[in-house]
Amino acid sequence: xxxxGDGVNTLSGKEARNTVSDGPITDPASSTKFLEWLQPYKxxxxxxxxxxxxxxxxxxxxxxxxxxxxxxxxxxEQDLNTSLEASNNAFHGPRTKLDSKSGALKxxxxxxxxxxxxxxxxxxxxxxxxxxxxxxxxxxxxxxxKGFTDFCVRNINQHAFGRREIEIAEQEMPGIMxxxxxxxxxxPLKNAKIVGCTHINAQTAVxxxxxxxxxxxxxxxxxxxxxxxxxxxxxxxxxxxxxxxxRGETEEDFWWCIDKCVxxxxxxxxxxxxxxxxxxxxxxxxxxxxxxxxxxxxxxSVTGVHxxxxxxxxxxxxxxxxxxxxxxxxxxxxxxxxxxxxxxxSLKRSTDVMFGGKQVVICxxxxxxxxxxxxxxxxxxxxxxxxxxxxxxxxxxxxGFRVMKLNEVIRNVDxxxxxxxxxxxxxxxxxxxxxxGCVVCNMGHSNTEIDINSLRTxxxxxxxxxxxxxxxxxxxxxxxxxxxxxxxxxxxxxSIPSFVVSITAATQALALIELxxxxxxxxxxxxxxxxxxxxxxxxxxxxxxxxxxxxxxxxEQAKYMGLNKAGPFKPSxxxx
Numbered sequence: 001x002x003x004x005g006d007g008v009n010t011l012s013g014k015e016a017r018n019t020v021s022d023g024p025i026t027d028p029a030s031s032t033k034f035l036e037w038l039q040p041y042k043x044x045x046x047x048x049x050x051x052x053x054x055x056x057x058x059x060x061x062x063x064x065x066x067x068x069x070x071x072x073x074x075x076x077e078q079d080l081n082t083s084l085e086a087s088n089n090a091f092h093g094p095r096t097k098l099d100s101k102s103g104a105l106k107x108x109x110x111x112x113x114x115x116x117x118x119x120x121x122x123x124x125x126x127x128x129x130x131x132x133x134x135x136x137x138x139x140x141x142x143x144x145x146k147g148f149t150d151f152c153v154r155n156i157n158q159h160a161f162g163r164r165e166i167e168i169a170e171q172e173m174p175g176i177m178x179x180x181x182x183x184x185x186x187x188p189l190k191n192a193k194i195v196g197c198t199h200i201n202a203q204t205a206v207x208x209x210x211x212x213x214x215x216x217x218x219x220x221x222x223x224x225x226x227x228x229x230x231x232x233x234x235x236x237x238x239x240x241x242x243x244x245x246x247r248g249e250t251e252e253d254f255w256w257c258i259d260k261c262v263x264x265x266x267x268x269x270x271x272x273x274x275x276x277x278x279x280x281x282x283x284x285x286x287x288x289x290x291x292x293x294x295x296x297x298x299x300x301s302v303t304g305v306h307x308x309x310x311x312x313x314x315x316x317x318x319x320x321x322x323x324x325x326x327x328x329x330x331x332x333x334x335x336x337x338x339x340x341x342x343x344x345x346s347l348k349r350s351t352d353v354m355f356g357g358k359q360v361v362i363c364x365x366x367x368x369x370x371x372x373x374x375x376x377x378x379x380x381x382x383x384x385x386x387x388x389x390x391x392x393x394x395x396x397x398x399x400g401f402r403v404m405k406l407n408e409v410i411r412n413v414d415x416x417x418x419x420x421x422x423x424x425x426x427x428x429x430x431x432x433x434x435x436x437g438c439v440v441c442n443m444g445h446s447n448t449e450i451d452i453n454s455l456r457t458x459x460x461x462x463x464x465x466x467x468x469x470x471x472x473x474x475x476x477x478x479x480x481x482x483x484x485x486x487x488x489x490x491x492x493x494x495s496i497p498s499f500v501v502s503i504t505a506a507t508q509a510l511a512l513i514e515l516x517x518x519x520x521x522x523x524x525x526x527x528x529x530x531x532x533x534x535x536x537x538x539x540x541x542x543x544x545x546x547x548x549x550x551x552x553x554x555x556e557q558a559k560y561m562g563l564n565k566a567g568p569f570k571p572s573x574x575x576x
Contacts, residue, residue, distance in 0.1 A: 137246050138253065144238050150264075151237035152257065154230040154246035162202075162235030166209075169202035172498035175506040175541035180210040188513045190215030195261050195269040197279035198300065199227040199491050200245045203501035205236055210509060212241070216271075219261035223275040223301075225249040226468060226484055227491035258282050262290070271512055272297045276445050277304035284316070296515030296523070297321040298508055300330070302366075302421035303445040308527050320523035322511040327530040328576050329507045329538045331367050338500040339371035339443060342490035343417070344379065350469050350483050350493040351439055356380035359413045361406065364420035365392040368443050372417055373401060384409045386425075406430055415439045418449035428454035431472075434480050441483035443490060450486035468493045499545070506538045532568040 142156045143149045222228045222245035236243045244257035283291045311317040361384040387393040461473040473479045484492035
């Protein structure tokens with residue numbers, strides 16, 4: 001086997017005709033990259049150097065047989081044959097096409113098992129065929145080998161790969177795994193019945209399984225229609241957890257899934273773990289009597305916290321709620337460090353953009369905005385900030401960024417990123433002024449930050465170019481590149497670091513334990529922050545990963561500072 005000069009393995013002569021190479025389709029070690037591996041073949045199939053791996057592409061076709069209808073499969077094979085025939089004519093004259101019923105395709109049983117065992121649906125960036133399945137999961141009848149049917153996912157047969165994803169995440173989530181081990185015997189969540197509405201990916205699956213091992217019963221839906229990893233949802237369902245989520249839900253599906261978690265037969269939830277406030281909102285509006293039985297709500301996102309404070313101010317919040325988003329372990333780690341890494345990954349995967357010299361405007365200089373700015377500045381971008389808060393604006397200025405109004409820079413920037421938690425931050429007026437090819441995306445929770453509805457008008461054309469990537473084309477031919485239809489880009493187009501999610505997950509678990517076990521009267525119907533002692537405990541769970549050793553106060557030092565030697569070490573008003 002020879003190397004094609006750019007990392008592509010090529011074959012020649014008889015070997016090329018009779019051998020199916022162990023490329024990323026058939027090599028389990030590189031299965032998670034198989035769609036990235038296929039991309040150059042899709043783009044350059046007419047080039048001679050790629051035609052020698054034709055049988056590897058057919059191996060990919062065999063994998064798709066489990067996901068695609070016969071019509072789609074036939075169309076794909078026809079396209080491949082046509083492209084390869086054109087390349088052959090250019091170099092060697094006509095060549096007989098492979099019969100789809102013979103040759104390599106007759107070996108489908110041989111290769112299908114290998115493809116299935118090694119395949120990845122790559123929920124973040126692939127636009128896999130399962131996502132494009134015309135049959136809604138709600139119309140399918142699925143069950144596990146044990147006969148469990150209380151779930152609705154895209155394809156339960158993806159569970160094996162999803163389980164491997166979860167196991168990989170566990171290795172990078174030391175804090176939540178340590179909490180699971182330490183508290184498993186005590187079962188602090190015994191009799192807790194939790195409705196969960198969060199992103200469903202490998203990292204949150206680790207949290208879900210931890211809650212169950214701590215004694216809870218759970219029912220789970222997704223808080224975002226694009227962020228679900230289908231294979232992970234399948235793995236959770238296969239393990240016997242009622243999960244109702246798949247990537248690419250409609251708005252109707254979204255609310256149906258949450259409803260299935262709230263209003264199940266013989267089920268009265270007593271805790272809510274929310275990310276965005278949608279489960280809380282639906283339960284309050286539609287199942288008010290059930291909502292009054294809730295012992296506590298744990299909310300993770302800025303958007304959801306805003307909604308809780310609004311309910312509290314209006315006197316409609318009848319249960320205590322824990323604001324995890326503003327806990328130190330969430331704000332200073334997940335919001336900052338996770339976004340610092342995932343924004344680059346999201347933009348690279350979805351646009352292949354070169355960052356050096358690009359002009360970028362980031363709307364909002366909170367912790368999410370700070371993380372995005374650090375990453376983009378480090379890669380050579382010219383970064384502008386928009387802000388409403390003079391304190392954040394001063395921070396941005398002293399960090400070396402220009403603070404401008406969006407209208408002042410919108411005509412010149414190459415990338416627009418929102419990170420405010422607000423609505424209509426980027427309007428149709430702004431988008432009308434953008435340059436051709438401007439990339440627009442959102443790092444906030446909700447899809448309201450970019451006014452997407454204003455783009456759904458007859459004068460504009462939407463053209464899907466990749467999974468989660470749309471060109472919105474103006475009548476004069478100008479186009480903007482819209483990512484994830486304005487939803488959370490780092491969970492729609494890429495992934496997030498498991499380690500930093502471990503910090504947030506441990507914080508969420510402790511918040512649930514605190515609210516569920518609190519004696520009557522400790523928490524009233526209001527919104528609370530996690531006690532400082534618990535923030536410090538979460539941090540301590542993650543220090544062994546870095547072989548970090550804390551200094552201990554002497555009795556004299558503790559007395560001088562007025563502190564307990566075991567903490568907490570900072571007052572509640574301290575800002576890290």
